[in-house]
Amino acid sequence: MTTTAEIRYRQFPLRRFITDITDGPFGSALTSSHYADEGARVIRLGNVGSAVFKDMNAAYISLDYFKELRRHEVLPGDLIIAGLGDGNHPVGRACVAPGHLGPAIVKADCFRVRLDEKRLTHRYAAWALSSSFVSDQVSSLTRGSTRARINLEVVRDIQLPIPSMEEQRRVASFLDAETAHIDRLAEMRKAQIELLDLRLTQLVDGVVAGDRDALNEIGGGCEQNTWQDGKVSRFCEVIPGYAFPSSGFLTEGGGVRLLRGINIAPGRIVWGDVEYWDLNSAPVPHRFALREGDLVVGMDRPWVAGGARIASIRQCDLPALLLQRVACLRPKSPNINTKFIYWVLRSTQFRLAVESEMTGVSVPHLSGDQIGGFRFKFPELQAQENLATALEAQAAKTEELKTAISEQVALLAERRQALITAAVTGHFDVTTAGRSSAI
Numbered sequence: 001m002t003t004t005a006e007i008r009y010r011q012f013p014l015r016r017f018i019t020d021i022t023d024g025p026f027g028s029a030l031t032s033s034h035y036a037d038e039g040a041r042v043i044r045l046g047n048v049g050s051a052v053f054k055d056m057n058a059a060y061i062s063l064d065y066f067k068e069l070r071r072h073e074v075l076p077g078d079l080i081i082a083g084l085g086d087g088n089h090p091v092g093r094a095c096v097a098p099g100h101l102g103p104a105i106v107k108a109d110c111f112r113v114r115l116d117e118k119r120l121t122h123r124y125a126a127w128a129l130s131s132s133f134v135s136d137q138v139s140s141l142t143r144g145s146t147r148a149r150i151n152l153e154v155v156r157d158i159q160l161p162i163p164s165m166e167e168q169r170r171v172a173s174f175l176d177a178e179t180a181h182i183d184r185l186a187e188m189r190k191a192q193i194e195l196l197d198l199r200l201t202q203l204v205d206g207v208v209a210g211d212r213d214a215l216n217e218i219g220g221g222c223e224q225n226t227w228q229d230g231k232v233s234r235f236c237e238v239i240p241g242y243a244f245p246s247s248g249f250l251t252e253g254g255g256v257r258l259l260r261g262i263n264i265a266p267g268r269i270v271w272g273d274v275e276y277w278d279l280n281s282a283p284v285p286h287r288f289a290l291r292e293g294d295l296v297v298g299m300d301r302p303w304v305a306g307g308a309r310i311a312s313i314r315q316c317d318l319p320a321l322l323l324q325r326v327a328c329l330r331p332k333s334p335n336i337n338t339k340f341i342y343w344v345l346r347s348t349q350f351r352l353a354v355e356s357e358m359t360g361v362s363v364p365h366l367s368g369d370q371i372g373g374f375r376f377k378f379p380e381l382q383a384q385e386n387l388a389t390a391l392e393a394q395a396a397k398t399e400e401l402k403t404a405i406s407e408q409v410a411l412l413a414e415r416r417q418a419l420i421t422a423a424v425t426g427h428f429d430v431t432t433a434g435r436s437s438a439i
Contacts, residue, residue: 035059051126055098186413
C-alpha cells in the first residue's frame with residue numbers, strides 16, 4: 001500500500017476540477033420496464049472497468065424517455081465513476097466514455113463527471129481513480145455492509161495525486177499502452193482455459209459415443225462395435241429427494257446434513273451453506289440416506305458455467321440426507337460402474353437429449369424421468385472402469401493446468417494494478433520506461 005508520505009505528486013480533492021457532476025436516476029425513474037431494444041445507451045456498473053469501458057450487456061431506453069432524463073446524459077470523453085463495489089470490483093474505479101456509444105445516460109450508482117481539462121484530464125483521472133492508492137482511500141470512506149457504496153459528496157472529496165498537465169498526458173499514454181499489452185496477455189491465458197475445457201468436453205463426448213480416435217487417445221482399448229445399448233434406469237435407481245419441510249431445518253448442527261442443490265457443484269460437493277435435519281424427532285425413509293459412491297444431480301439449473309452439477313458422494317460427505325430438487329443415482333445392476341455413468345451424464349449427448357424438454361421458465365428443471373430415460377452405449381464392466389479412471393486422470397490434469405494458468409492471470413492483474421499505482425503516484429518514470437521493464 002502506498003502511503004501519503006510516498007506520493008511524489010501534490011494531492012488535491014477532485015471537487016477543485018469538477019465543472020459538472022451527476023448521478024444516475026434512482027428508484028422508479030429507471031427500472032427494467034423502461035428498457036428498450038434500441039435507443040439511448042444506459043451505462044451500468046458492469047460497464048465501468050479499471051480505466052477501461054467494458055462494452056458488454058448493452059441496455060437501452062427509448063429516445064423519447066432519454067429526453068426526460070437528459071440531466072444524466074453522458075457525452076464521449078466524460079469520466080464515469082462507479083459508486084458501488086465489491087472485492088473484485090473496487091468502488092470508485094473509473095473509465096472514460098468512448099465515442100461510439102451515441103446518446104447515453106448513467107444508471108444509479110454510477111456518476112458522470114466533467115472536469116476542467118485545462119488542469120486535469122479525464123483520461124489521467126480515470127487511471128488515478130483506478131489505482132490502489134485511491135481505491136484504498138475511497139474504501140475507508142465507504143458505507144454499506146455487504147457492498148461498498150459512495151455518494152456524490154464522497155466523490156467530490158476524493159484526493160488525487162495531480163502532476164503537471166504534460167506529465168498527466170505522459171502517464172495516461174504510457175498506461176494506455178502497457179495495460180493494453182497486459183490485458184492481451186490475460187485474455188490469451190483465459191482463452192487457453194476455455195480451450196482446455198473444450199478439449200476435455202470433446203474427449204468425454206468421444207468416449208461416451210465410443211469414438212475410435214477418442215478411445216485410442218485415452219487408452220480405452222475397446223472397440224465401439226462391442227458396446228451394448230441401454231437406459232440409465234436399467235442400471236440405476238433414480239431417486240428424487242425427499243420433501244423435507246423447511247420449518248424443521250436446523251442451521252447449527254444437532255442433526256444430519258441435508259444435501260441441497262446449492263451444495264452440488266460440477267464434480268464436487270460443497271458444504272459451505274448447510275442445513276440439518278433431526279432424524280430422532282422426525283425420521284425419514286432409509287433410502288433418502290445417502291451412501292458412498294452415490295451419484296447426485298442438481299435438478300434445478302443442472303448446468304452452470306463450470307459444467308454439469310453432478311458429483312459423487314464421498315465418505316467425508318456422510319452422513320447426509322437427500323433433499324428434494326436433487327436426484328440420486330444408485331446402481332441396481334452389477335454390470336454398470338457409476339463412475340462411468342458420471343461421465344455419461346457429463347456428456348454433451350445427455351444435455352442435448354434432455355435440454356429441449358426441461359421444465360421451468362426462469363429456473364430450468366431436470367426430472368428424474370429424463371435422467372432415467374436417457375439411452376447410452378456402454379462397454380463391458382472392466383472397460384467402463386478403465387475409461388472412467390482415464391477420464392478422471394485427464395480431468396485432474398486439465399484442472400491442474402487451469403489452476404496454473406489462473407495463477408498467471410492473477411499475477412498479471414496484480415502487475416497491472418501495481419503499474420497503475422506506481423505511475424500515478426510518481427514512483428515510475430514513464431519517460432524512460434520501456435515495455436520490457438514494465439511487464
